[in-house]
Amino acid sequence: MTKSDLKTLLQDLPIPEHRGDFWTDLDRRLAQEGAGAHRSPGRRRRWRLPAVLVAAVLVFTLVLSVGVPDSMLPAVLAYTYEPGTYTYELSYVATSEADGTRGRALEGRDSRTEAEGTLTYIVEAGTDTDARTVRIQSDITATNSVDGPIVDVPEVKVTIDAEKIVEIDSPVSEESVPDFVMPEPFPGGRRALAGLPFGFGPSFPDRPLAVGDTWTTTRPVSGDVGVQVIGTHEVLREETVAGRDTVVIHSVYEVPEVSFEDRGRRDADIVIGPIRIEATIWFDREAGIIVRAEVVRTSTTQTTFESGQVITSERRVETVVELSEQS
Amino acid sequence: MTAEPSGSGPEANVAAAAGDPAAFREIVLRYDAGLRSLAYRMLRDRDLMDDVLQEAYLKAYRALGRFDRRSDVGTWLYRITYNTCIDQLRRSGNREWVEYDDRRHDGVASDPTEAITDRIVVEEALARLSPGYRAVLLLVDGQGFDYREAGEVLGLSEGSVASRLHRARQAMHRALSAERSQL
Numbered sequence A: 001m002t003k004s005d006l007k008t009l010l011q012d013l014p015i016p017e018h019r020g021d022f023w024t025d026l027d028r029r030l031a032q033e034g035a036g037a038h039r040s041p042g043r044r045r046r047w048r049l050p051a052v053l054v055a056a057v058l059v060f061t062l063v064l065s066v067g068v069p070d071s072m073l074p075a076v077l078a079y080t081y082e083p084g085t086y087t088y089e090l091s092y093v094a095t096s097e098a099d100g101t102r103g104r105a106l107e108g109r110d111s112r113t114e115a116e117g118t119l120t121y122i123v124e125a126g127t128d129t130d131a132r133t134v135r136i137q138s139d140i141t142a143t144n145s146v147d148g149p150i151v152d153v154p155e156v157k158v159t160i161d162a163e164k165i166v167e168i169d170s171p172v173s174e175e176s177v178p179d180f181v182m183p184e185p186f187p188g189g190r191r192a193l194a195g196l197p198f199g200f201g202p203s204f205p206d207r208p209l210a211v212g213d214t215w216t217t218t219r220p221v222s223g224d225v226g227v228q229v230i231g232t233h234e235v236l237r238e239e240t241v242a243g244r245d246t247v248v249i250h251s252v253y254e255v256p257e258v259s260f261e262d263r264g265r266r267d268a269d270i271v272i273g274p275i276r277i278e279a280t281i282w283f284d285r286e287a288g289i290i291v292r293a294e295v296v297r298t299s300t301t302q303t304t305f306e307s308g309q310v311i312t313s314e315r316r317v318e319t320v321v322e323l324s325e326q327s
Numbered sequence B: 001m002t003a004e005p006s007g008s009g010p011e012a013n014v015a016a017a018a019g020d021p022a023a024f025r026e027i028v029l030r031y032d033a034g035l036r037s038l039a040y041r042m043l044r045d046r047d048l049m050d051d052v053l054q055e056a057y058l059k060a061y062r063a064l065g066r067f068d069r070r071s072d073v074g075t076w077l078y079r080i081t082y083n084t085c086i087d088q089l090r091r092s093g094n095r096e097w098v099e100y101d102d103r104r105h106d107g108v109a110s111d112p113t114e115a116i117t118d119r120i121v122v123e124e125a126l127a128r129l130s131p132g133y134r135a136v137l138l139l140v141d142g143q144g145f146d147y148r149e150a151g152e153v154l155g156l157s158e159g160s161v162a163s164r165l166h167r168a169r170q171a172m173h174r175a176l177s178a179e180r181s182q183l
Helices: A003-011 A022-035 A041-066 B010-017 B022-042 B046-062 B074-092 B119-127 B131-142 B148-155 B156-179
Strands: A084-102 A109-125 A131-147 A153-159 A161-167 A212-222 A229-243 A242-254 A258-262 A268-284 A289-305 A309-327
Touching: A003 B131, A003 B156, A022 B022, A022 B046, A084 B156, A109 B022, A153 B046, A242 A289, A258 B010, A268 B046, A309 B046, B010 B022, B022 B046, B046 B074, B074 B131, B119 B156, B131 B148, B131 B156, B148 B156
Parallel strands: none
Antiparallel strands: A084 A109, A084 A309, A109 A131, A131 A153, A131 A161, A212 A229, A229 A242, A242 A268, A258 A268, A268 A289, A289 A309
């Protein structure tokens, strides 16, 4: 059978229809998202102008009665770490694909790691008035699989139980949690979770920030490899999340290639990077904490063995954390 | 891509669809048939297909405000749907597919010479593949995605798509051969 035969077979497969109430059900659920019920295109066109007028009148009335709607910006943003317990729901998906050969073929070997659970930060006043003790605990379950052929690793409990003292107005960065070791199945993911969500907020400048403002930060990569992480940050908008007024900030962190020799277990030259991390955080200015973070990390690793064989691995890690409980 | 080739998607309307279910539905309808095909073949269950598509569409609707207008909205919807299918398979602990191990089939004549027209055979052969193989075949061979588009959906580089597709085609040939032998 030729390639085109296979294409024809696949293209001729029938497409199942939705169940009868699919669109009605979807419309109802979309409406529950707070955007109003589904309207037909025609009806929407007829009502667009009146709706705009009504909205304008409402805004005008609001402005007359209470003034310009409150905006928390421009403002100086800072992490305050008020003592308390903060619990975040976590979702973590890491995928990687290795290409190359060493002994047995690794070409196209895909792996996928998923983790879900909670991260809890217990913040207590430190001995210094400008410091807090942050204890981080986890209740996370992870699974890992490699396909082609599939190898499943049973569910694993990931345990973090560590304590750090942090300066107020300083995010808990990776460097400040060097003792955290993420057990497998988080390949290469040591400390990848430990700092979340406190770790993925940028350091803020001293000046007030408004929507559209940008700034940059640099910090050394942990491990004393002489490379800087360069972060560029932008205030995107203000947004209310679960009743909290937040500032949405988008950050891009870039790490150039790092080369080193592993003359131990693998006897290979290794090039890691470039690494790119994109993070969007929802920062509650009043509480001084991150209430949600979405982080995507992509990286490439190339390992060249003494035999000349090369394995290249591309990895993508998506992490979402959201504050679910505060006490 | 079945409904919209790359670059011709209604990206300009995406921002306007944020908060407007009707406008969002118009966008989704352009891709719904292809998404149904992908979700059904990934899950092999019509009810699950609908459940996953509802979930995927809601995720997309919630994320409209963050959609990068430089991206292709169709590819974006496919990616959300694919990931939601994978999540569903994980939740259900689905391990029913039987991966064809290249080592076991080395040297086995597996190229069927006569045309196979029975759709059931194709469906069953597809079901023997891992979700990753199934998806790349359905997207590239079934729906005409190029490697870049398929890579965006699957979270792979173009090179990885090419190598995975090659292996998926080989596995599909063997699976078709095996299905035919059972007729």
